[in-house]
Amino acid sequence: MFVKELIFISTVLLYVTNAEWNTKDFMKREHSLIKPYYGTGIDIPFWQFRGTTIITPNYIRLTDDTQSKRGAIWNTAPVNVKNWDLQVHFKVHGKGKDLFGDGMVIWYTKDYMIDGPVFGSKDYFHGLAVFLDTYSNHNGPHNHQHPYISGMVNNGTLSYDHDRDGTHTQLAGCEAKIRNLDHDTHISIKYEKDVLTVSTDFEKKAAWKQCFQVKGVRLPTGYHIGISASTGELSDNHDIMSVRLFELDLPDDPETDEDRSKIVPSAVFFEPPRDHVDDPKPSSLSGIKIFLLMLLGSVAIVACIVMGIMFYQKQQEKSRKRFY
Template sequence: MLLTSALSACLWLATAARAAIATDEDGQVKAIGLRTHTLQQPYLDSDMQSRWFDFGGDTVIRTDQYIRLVSDRPSQTGWIWSRVPLTATNWEIEVEFKIHGKNQLFGDGFAMWLTKDRAKTGPVFGSADNFEGLGIFFDTYKNNRPGVVFPFVMAMVGDGKTSYDKDTDGKNTEFAGCSARGIRNPSVPTKARLTYFQDKSLKLELQYKAEGEWTLCFETEQPPAIPQVAYLGFSAETGELSDNHDIISVTAKNLYMASQPSRPTTPGSGRSKKAASTKKSGGSWTWFFTKIFLGAFAIGGAYVGWTAYRAQQNRRSHRF
């Protein structure tokens, strides 16, 4: 029983090791969580402050449910901003949000920011205009954008000098975007996932159709130049029309490419040293037993020959 248990344990450990190796070899991109840019319930410390984020304006924090940037009331502005910049070269930010209200007419929307400056109130979804960096706008009210279905999600790359034109819903400064009608009053948790690889790609995915189902909003192989020192922020505003704009959670990760395992380049060279060693060891044992068998056979043959010789000598001695 003890031997069986030991063998079972060894087999289990071997299986687990193989599974870990397979996971490492299959995964191309690895991720490390960024605590400095992550927001989870209860959001605040014991002294009712956040260690990593500042908040202001009309923002209300309910520690067991949400961070409400603005409530369903006219003329509100609210924001939250990271206290430290996001300096990772490659990163992924996933935010769960909720835009909801009871009115048939509603507005205006909220924004996600990765900009050089932080915590400045202004007319662009509650934050400052002429920003430098990246803004992702979740626009729920259509001003003048023919042929586009709202709500509309749009990315804008700011150079610090160009203004966002609210009257045309940012048409002339749009970097990329998509319609996302289901992000307001959703039946499933609504999420946005922004993935950035420096000089390689920028991708935005949305979850609003079904839980666990991600819809590609846009992806580009020529990403914009985001400032090396950029702060993460969220802001929202309401005008004459309003909605509740809630941030439920924010998860940030630093991404890096996993090292590739070496591959054999010639036929037959893929056998590992361990396999070769095992084969060599097996061959050694086989040769060892072969030598014992041959030795025994030779001794037995010599004994039989010697016995026959003695018998012949005895017959000769009796004959004379």
């Protein structure tokens, strides 16, 4: 009997240890997306997709590796739990080795299924956005490399500055090598007790590595989960394998009478904003005009050299006459 109990306890401990990375306790199926994706017919229960999104048996492709694409998938059921952990299994890959983009966003927002300029979704949003920015041709002055993960909380009054990679409004961020890996890539967005923690598993270790953590983040209940992606002049495949939302059971979290659905999205802490310096205005001169100006400049330089040589020769002749 003692041996059986010991085996049982060991099994439980092993399960708890292995479950630390991706526990399935309290998974909310109405907010999760796992294979097989389709329900009856061609619809995905609780999910809608738009733009260039295509559904395959093994993945959901938001954009393919071609220019100027936008795709998104949104959960139609509002999230009414206070504390949650959103885990996304995805893959970003393409032909580009040095040039690629633009990236994808994981959303928790009030409005959904709306096209827009922010990686295929709406600007001036209400809620949370976690950006996976892969655009390799860096926008503006940076102190980090790309790809880059960052978070932003918006109450509808802020615009995502795509030209500066959102550095003016981000909560925090970290560099993340996510492209063209030959193993699975995962991201966790955990929101508990008004603390936002973004973690990743990009190293095939089945363990979360913290990207950033921000306290004092206020998010209401009743918002929607979504993922969008876009390409521009540069491109990539943006694929989603699974989405899982877990309700976190926090016995020590005090119950309040506060109506969480009425909270205005806000954050106590933001990174110090960088000054917005406008890009130099492009020259209004056409290519032909620039060529002519360069040609005239070259002729002027040659003329100056010739005149200098002639002047030098005359000075030499005068010197010889004085000598004789």
